Amino acid sequence: xxxxxxxxxxxxxxxxxxxxxxxxxxxxxxxxxxxxxxxxxxxxxxxxxxxxxxxxxxxxxxxxxxxxxxxxxxxxxxxxxxxxxxxxxxxxxxxxxxxxxxxxxxxxxxxxxxxxxxxxxxxxxxxxxxxxxxxxxxxxxxxxxxxxxxxxxxxxxxxxxxxxxxxxxxxxxxxxxxxxxxxxxxxxxxxxxxxxxx
Amino acid sequence: xxxxxxxxxxxxxxxxxxxxxxxxxxxxxxxxxxxxxxxxxxxxxxxxxxxxxxxxxxxxxxxxxxxxxxxxxxxxxxxxxxxxxxxxxxxxxxxxxxxxxxxxxxxxxxxxxxxxxxxxxxxxxxxxxxxxxxxxxxxxxxxxxxxxxxxxxxxx
Numbered sequence: 001x002x003x004x005x006x007x008x009x010x011x012x013x014x015x016x017x018x019x020x021x022x023x024x025x026x027x028x029x030x031x032x033x034x035x036x037x038x039x040x041x042x043x044x045x046x047x048x049x050x051x052x053x054x055x056x057x058x059x060x061x062x063x064x065x066x067x068x069x070x071x072x073x074x075x076x077x078x079x080x081x082x083x084x085x086x087x088x089x090x091x092x093x094x095x096x097x098x099x100x101x102x103x104x105x106x107x108x109x110x111x112x113x114x115x116x117x118x119x120x121x122x123x124x125x126x127x128x129x130x131x132x133x134x135x136x137x138x139x140x141x142x143x144x145x146x147x148x149x150x151x152x153x154x155x156x157x158x159x160x161x162x163x164x165x166x167x168x169x170x171x172x173x174x175x176x177x178x179x180x181x182x183x184x185x186x187x188x189x190x191x192x193x194x195x196x197x198x
Numbered sequence: 199x200x201x202x203x204x205x206x207x208x209x210x211x212x213x214x215x216x217x218x219x220x221x222x223x224x225x226x227x228x229x230x231x232x233x234x235x236x237x238x239x240x241x242x243x244x245x246x247x248x249x250x251x252x253x254x255x256x257x258x259x260x261x262x263x264x265x266x267x268x269x270x271x272x273x274x275x276x277x278x279x280x281x282x283x284x285x286x287x288x289x290x291x292x293x294x295x296x297x298x299x300x301x302x303x304x305x306x307x308x309x310x311x312x313x314x315x316x317x318x319x320x321x322x323x324x325x326x327x328x329x330x331x332x333x334x335x336x337x338x339x340x341x342x343x344x345x346x347x348x349x350x351x352x353x354x
Contacts, residue, residue: 020222031233038345134327
């Protein structure tokens with residue numbers, strides 16, 4: 001039996017590391033690692049041109065107009081405002097803690113809880129309308145969007161804390177839906193204003 | 199003297215490299231799992247704006263990208279330095295967005311089409327005019343879920 005007697009030669013594994021290195025370098029070059037992050041928004045659908053739009057009147061108290069000018073100045077509710085104060089202004093607008101007559105009205109709404117019960121919560125009817133010009137820089141626009149989002153997130157966090165005893169980000173999906181219904185993200189992004197040059 | 203001689207004679211055993219491939223393979227698998235393939239070459243330069251309240255984009259396959267920024271230096275001789283829109287692998291205008299969205303939507307299966315997200319990667323020095331035009335086109339194309347790409351910072 002000469003075949004059985006012959007020793008099987010060992011495969012030289014010295015170059016295995018080199019091959020693995022090559023593959024590794026290929027993946028390092030050909031792939032990216034960054035996770036995309038951003039501010040998520042839902043755009044309003046395009047109105048149907050064949051259907052005449054019913055004018056939706058919004059009460060003045062339910063509207064907070066935030067205007068970002070071309071030079072980066074911010075105007076909220078009729079007065080110029082520093083970016084750092086915008087969040088508190090928006091929060092006050094959403095919450096209306098003292099039921100001020102000039103701040104948004106609230107409508108008691110029944111919200112289905114995940115355990116099947118109903119929960120009545122005064123949902124604010126306020127809408128934040130964000131307007132800008134074509135010359136507004138994207139950086140300032142995102143800063144303003146960020147501040148408004150932060151206001152909504154803080155309100156949601158506080159409500160989630162008092163209702164479920166957890167921050168909004170840590171809630172279950174069903175619980176999140178309840179909070180989103182109670183504090184809807186109502187930011188309207190209008191088309192840019194044309195400023196007429198005289 | 200005797201001690202010295204003894205030291206000189208003793209040669210170090212070679213370090214075994216048998217486990218080196220395993221280590222490298224481990225690193226390789228780590229990179230294969232955590233990264234995604236680079237899918238397109240960038241023709242514009244952008245620096246994303248900073249934001250604190252960012253959300254992660256969950257499923258990469260549902261995300262389509264629109265890049266807006268200044269053309270890269272190699273292209274500036276031909277296209278100038280005004281901000282341009284890049285769709286897939288070439289410069290496009292706002293008119294092409296309808297086709298682009300339709301094409302991207304066709305790639306997804308019907309179940310996922312509703313959750314398609316458009317990620318707007320735009321330079322922070324861009325003016326809102328071009329972005330507003332893009333947004334109008336997206337509304338027309340009925341791609342309503344968008345994300346303003348921005349890099350996460352802890353505070354300003």
